[in-house]
Amino acid sequence: MRIVAEHLSYVYNARSPFATKALDDVSLTIEEGEFFGIIGHTGSGKSTFVQHLNGLLRLPSSLKRRKKKDGVVLTVGEFDLTSKKTDFRALRRHVGMVFQYPENQLFAETVFEDVAFGYKNFADKKPERDEVERAVREAITAVGLDYGAVKDMSPFDLSGGQKRRVAIAGVIVTSPEILVLDEPAAGLDPLGKREVMALLHKLKESKCKTVIVVSHDMDEIAENCTNVAVFSDGKVKDVLPPAELFKRTEELFSLGLDVPLTAKLTLALKQRGVEIDCDYTMEDFVAKVLAKRGNVC
């Protein structure tokens, strides 16, 4: 499913002294099969944007009326989100959304029940017991947990990293085509971060065609994403592959953003007279540096 947004704007608390413009004329296309990164400083509108993708935030009605004039477009595959008649339940089955700190959404008595929650909600009729079990087993296994060991445990007895995996399992249990994650690795230790990112790659290959990640961690972005959108003050500054994006280190700094370690090293080397042209993944960077070393030292 392809995501197209054109001239999308959103204002929180419209017509009150608290009014804040979160999105300002955002146009963005995300192709099927992308590992899409969204970066931007806090309050730049990235979370607001992704919440539009499964209809949790809807276009305000005032905007709908002016739709034709302003050319506002928001489609996810076949779903036209500017229309009131869209079947949001069906949409949400196709667009899985993992919020920040998803472990805060766990509620059921057992891990099994919690993961099954989404599956049962989206089923058209009451699903058979073994059907549910199969889906839940698949999801729990997909996030790298031992189904037999955790299924009857209380989700609150798990460790932080495990909780997050269970929460992700609760979203992918319906096999959404698009998986959106808001800071999936926030608050995890380095190992946990690597595991979550590896998990996302695995999911992308097996279950979810498109993965969209909102992140502050530029190393993650550089290593994983095929395309990156830079949000700033509710606008999209640019959409570029990481190899292009992180060439503009100073510009990103001026937006209050970080760059990956590889980009910092490249910059430092450049200032000392060594030009390195890499795609900013650690592997490529090391290879290029090693190749250069012969003629420098």
Next chain:
Amino acid sequence: MLKDVSFGQYYPVKSFVHNLDPRLKILFLIGYIVAIFLAKEFLALGACALVLVFAVFIARIPFGKVMRAVKGILFLVLFTAVINVFFHGGSAVYWDGPAVLWEWKIFRVTQAGIMFSAFLVLRLFLLVICSSLLTYTTTPVSLTDGIESLLTPLKWVRFPVHELALIMSIALRFIPILMDETERIMNAQKARGAMLDSGGPAKRVKAIVPVLIPLLLSAFHRADELGDAMDARCYSGGKNRTKYKKLRFSWRDLLAAVLLAALIAGVVVMRYFPVFPL
């Protein structure tokens, strides 16, 4: 959606009313309510209404916000009005025509009944508007400061005034945070296909469980953390504590006090020397 809930929340603009001392504002509210109940005729109540309209005007609260407060009790007001129109009775005559306008079994619409109902409606509206004016123009923090200060005499009987004020201000402080949290959790569960706003009552109660449990958990979690943070900074009760913002009376408070005193005096005088008795 939850953000739209109006609780008579603080409305952040700068105005004469906003700058009044919260202790006095609370006293003013009490005084004003007393005045409303002392008023026995339309002229007196009209004077009260005029003062309130003036106060709302200089507080720069938009008309819509005030009406939102009124909307909450609209049903109650209409109910009392209808009951009174039909059952009040009375034989006083206020305009040309018969005292009893319509009668059927125990129902009796009289001129006095209509007048009395109108009086009641106005009184209820004034009550709601004046109390919401207080919360619109006073931050929760200064409100609790004011309450704490006003309750100080109770310390003499060992009533834990400071602790009470602290509990209140923490509770108020947490409302917006927990509202945000609720919204986040609701969104997360909606994304997992929870239908939170459809189905019959039984279904809805069941649907709220996935929201309620995480919310309670996070509230307890936050309470724990706050307790630890206070402990870590050696927080201990009210003794010898100084305030960041000291409450001080100013010329504004005096001016407002004079206005309110005049209103109450006028209403009391009219109670004994009515102009157009109801």
